[in-house]
Amino acid sequence: MSSDIFLDIDRVTFGYDERVILSDVSLQFQRGSVTAIMGGSGCGKTTLLRLIGGTVKPQHGRITLDGQPIDPDNRDALYGLRRRIGMLFQFGALFTDLTLFENVAFPLREHTKLPEAMIRDIVVMKLHAVGLRGAAELKPNEISGGMARRVALARTIALDPELIMYDEPFAGLDPISLGVAANLIRRLNDATGATSLIVSHDVHECFLICDYAYLISSGRVVAHGTPDQLRDSNEPEVRQFIRGEADGPVRFHYPAPPVEQDFGVPA
Amino acid sequence: MRLLDFVQRLGSISLQILRALGHHATFFAELMKSLPSALRRFFLVVAQIHAIGNYSLVIIVASGMAVGFVLGLQGYYTLSRYGAAESLGLLVALSLVRELGPVVTALLYAGRAGTSLTAEIGLMKAGEQLAAMEMMAVDPKQRVLAPRFVGGIIVMPLLAAMFSAVGIFGGYIVGVLLIGIDAGQFWSQMQNGVHVFDDVGNGIVKSFVFGVACTFVALYQGYEAQATPEGVAQATTRTVVISSLAILLLDFVLTALMFSSL
Numbered sequence: 119m120s121s122d123i124f125l126d127i128d129r130v131t132f133g134y135d136e137r138v139i140l141s142d143v144s145l146q147f148q149r150g151s152v153t154a155i156m157g158g159s160g161c162g163k164t165t166l167l168r169l170i171g172g173t174v175k176p177q178h179g180r181i182t183l184d185g186q187p188i189d190p191d192n193r194d195a196l197y198g199l200r201r202r203i204g205m206l207f208q209f210g211a212l213f214t215d216l217t218l219f220e221n222v223a224f225p226l227r228e229h230t231k232l233p234e235a236m237i238r239d240i241v242v243m244k245l246h247a248v249g250l251r252g253a254a255e256l257k258p259n260e261i262s263g264g265m266a267r268r269v270a271l272a273r274t275i276a277l278d279p280e281l282i283m284y285d286e287p288f289a290g291l292d293p294i295s296l297g298v299a300a301n302l303i304r305r306l307n308d309a310t311g312a313t314s315l316i317v318s319h320d321v322h323e324c325f326l327i328c329d330y331a332y333l334i335s336s337g338r339v340v341a342h343g344t345p346d347q348l349r350d351s352n353e354p355e356v357r358q359f360i361r362g363e364a365d366g367p368v369r370f371h372y373p374a375p376p377v378e379q380d381f382g383v384p385a
Numbered sequence: 386m387r388l389l390d391f392v393q394r395l396g397s398i399s400l401q402i403l404r405a406l407g408h409h410a411t412f413f414a415e416l417m418k419s420l421p422s423a424l425r426r427f428f429l430v431v432a433q434i435h436a437i438g439n440y441s442l443v444i445i446v447a448s449g450m451a452v453g454f455v456l457g458l459q460g461y462y463t464l465s466r467y468g469a470a471e472s473l474g475l476l477v478a479l480s481l482v483r484e485l486g487p488v489v490t491a492l493l494y495a496g497r498a499g500t501s502l503t504a505e506i507g508l509m510k511a512g513e514q515l516a517a518m519e520m521m522a523v524d525p526k527q528r529v530l531a532p533r534f535v536g537g538i539i540v541m542p543l544l545a546a547m548f549s550a551v552g553i554f555g556g557y558i559v560g561v562l563l564i565g566i567d568a569g570q571f572w573s574q575m576q577n578g579v580h581v582f583d584d585v586g587n588g589i590v591k592s593f594v595f596g597v598a599c600t601f602v603a604l605y606q607g608y609e610a611q612a613t614p615e616g617v618a619q620a621t622t623r624t625v626v627i628s629s630l631a632i633l634l635l636d637f638v639l640t641a642l643m644f645s646s647l
Contacts, residue, residue, distance in 0.1 A: 171520050200522035211517035213509075228523045270517075 124149040124313045130179035139165050141337045152307050152314040154324040157334035163317040167283050172196045204279035208286040210270035212258040219254040222273045244272040264295030281313050288320040300327050423531035433536030437498045444497050449548040453555020474571035475578040477556030482588045486549035488636050491595035495628035499603035503624040506607025507617035530604050541596030542589050587643050599628045
C-alpha cells in the first residue's frame with residue numbers, strides 16, 4: 119500500500135440480515151485530497167461513512183486509516199482513531215442546549231486540558247474561519263440551517279482532524295449557503311492539509327471542488343475517476359447520473375407487474 | 386398444529402423477554418462502568434441536579450401540601466373515633482416519611498423529570514447529537530447518561546424529604562390551625578414516635594431505590610428510543626408506565642423486607 123493513501127476501503131461487504139447494502143466495494147483516498155462519493159439515495163453512501171467511523175462493522179473486507187485497521191470491537195483503538203477523524207453530519211447535529219461557542223469548544227474541553235483562554239482563542243479562530251465569529255453566543259435554534267452547518271464544520275475542525283467526512287453537506291441549502299459551504303470545504307482542506315471525503319448526490323458542486331470521485335450504485339462502485347474523466351465517460355449509468363436523467367440503467371419505476379395487469383385490461 | 390403454534394409463540398415470547406432482560410442488564414452494567422467518570426466531573430452532575438431537582442420542586446411542594454391536608458383531615462376523622470386525635474402529628478409524619486413521601490415523590494418524578502429525561506435523550510438521538518458525540522470519540526453514556534443517572538439518584542431522596550416536610554406542615558395547618566388540635570401534642574407525639582433509623586432511614590432507602598429505578602428506566606427508554614417523533618413519544622409513555630409499575634412493585638418488596646426485619 120502506498121503511503122499516499124490515507125484511507126483504504128478494501129473489498130468491503132455490508133448488509134442488514136438478507137439485505138446487502140455494499141457489495142465488495144474498494145475505494146482509496148489520497149492523503150490531502152478531496153474525494154467525493156456520489157450516488158442516488160439509498161445506494162449505501164452514508165453506510166460507507168458509518169463503516170469508516172466504526173459505528174458498524176463490515177461483514178467482509180477491511181478498512182484502514184493511515185495503515186491502522188478500523189475495528190469496532192476494539193473500543194479504545196477505535197476512539198483513538200476517531201480523534202483523528204472529524205465528521206460533519208447532514209443537519210449539523212449541534213448540541214441544542216449549548217451556545218455556538220460551547221458547541222465548538224465541546225471537543226476541545228472533552229479531549230484536551232487546554233487553559234480556558236486558549237480554548238477561547240481556538241474557538242473564535244474556528245468560528246471566524248466559517249464566518250460566524252459574531253454569532254458565538256447564539257443558540258442553535260436562533261440560526262439558519264446553512265449557518266448551523268457552518269458551525270458544525272467549525273466544531274468538526276476544532277481538533278484539526280486528519281480526515282474530515284462530510285455527509286450530504288449541500289442538501290437543503292440555498293444557492294448562497296451552498297456556494298459558501300463548497301468553498302469552505304475546499305479552502306479548509308487546502309489550509310489544514312486534511313483528507314476530505316464528501317458524500318453527496320450534488321454532482322455540480324462536488325465536481326467543482328473534488329479531486330477525485332467515486333460513483334456508487336446498488337451497493338457497488340460503478341465508476342471512479344477525476345471529475346473530467348467522469349464527465350467524459352460513456353458508461354450509461356454514469357451518464358444518467360451526471361445528466362440527471364429520470365430513466366436509464368437506474369429505472370424510474372420500482373419493479374412491478376405489467377401496468378395492464380394492475381388495471382385489469384388486456385395487454 | 387394449534388398446540389405446536391402455541392408452544393412456538395410461548396417460546397418466542399420467552400426469548401423476547403430474556404433478550405430484553407439481557408439488554409437491560411448490559412445497559413445497566415455499562416452505565417455503572419461510566420459512573421466513576423461522572424463523579425470525576427461532578428460539575429456535570431450538579432447541572433443535572435439543578436435541571437432535574439430544581440424544576441421538580443414546584444410540583445413536589447404543591448403535591449406534598451395537598452397530601453398533607455388530606456392526611457390531616459382523614460387522620461383526624463379516623464383517630465377522633467378512638468379519642469386519639471392528638472396523635473394526628475404522629476400519623477401524618479409516619480405515613481409520609483415511611484410510605485407516601487418516597488412513593489408519591491417517585492411517581493411525580495417519573496411523570497415530571499423521567500419523561501423530560503427520556504424526551505431529551507430521545508431527541509438528542511433523533512437529531513444525531515449522540516452519534517456526533519460518538520464520532521468525536523466521546524462516549525454518550527459517560528458524557529450524557531451517567532451525570533443524569535447520578536443526579537437523579539441524589540435528587541430523589543432530597544425531593545422525598547421536601548415532600549414529607551411540606552406534607553407534615555400541611556397536616557399541621559389542617560390539624561392544628563383549622564381543627565384546633567393542641568400544637569404541643571401534635572409535635573411532641575411526632576418527636577417521640579418517629580425513629581430516625583427505622584422510619585426516616587427506611588424512607589431514604591426507598592427513595593434511593595426508586596431514584597435508581599426511575600432514572601434508569603427514563604435513560605434507557607430515551608437511549609433506545611426509535612429516532613422518530615413517534616418513537617420518542619412512545620418511549621416517553623413507556624417511561625411513565627414502566628416507572629410507575631416498578632415503583633409500586635418495588636415499594637411492596639421493600640416494605641415487606643423492612644417489616645420482616647422488625
